């Protein structure tokens with residue numbers, strides 16, 4: 001086996017983005033729609049948002065000064081958030097992201113109600 005083939009891609013490369021600290025401050029700024037500051041200086045531009053395999057959201061970002069890639073993991077929906085959405089589904093109400101607020105509708109993907117900016121499901125119907 002070639003040792004090089006086993007080596008991890010360098011941190012910050014597209015295949016190996018650096019995890020951003022999942023602090024309340026970072027998440028709140030993200031939910032508020034603010035541009036996040038890069039740990040390298042400058043800002044982070046959002047490249048894409050994916051649903052993670054374990055129910056976490058993955059927001060891929062690129063630093064506009066270093067071009068390093070970062071990833072912000074969005075925590076799963078809480079029991080309270082799910083319970084609130086469930087009530088709204090049952091009442092036939094419009095669904096909005098409990099974190100992003102009333103500008104961000106949840107969209108249906110299969111059985112799941114997803115926030116496209118969080119990359120997570122808040123409920124099923």
Ligand SMILES: [Zn+2]
Nearest residue numbers: 097100115118
């Ligand atoms: Zn959201």
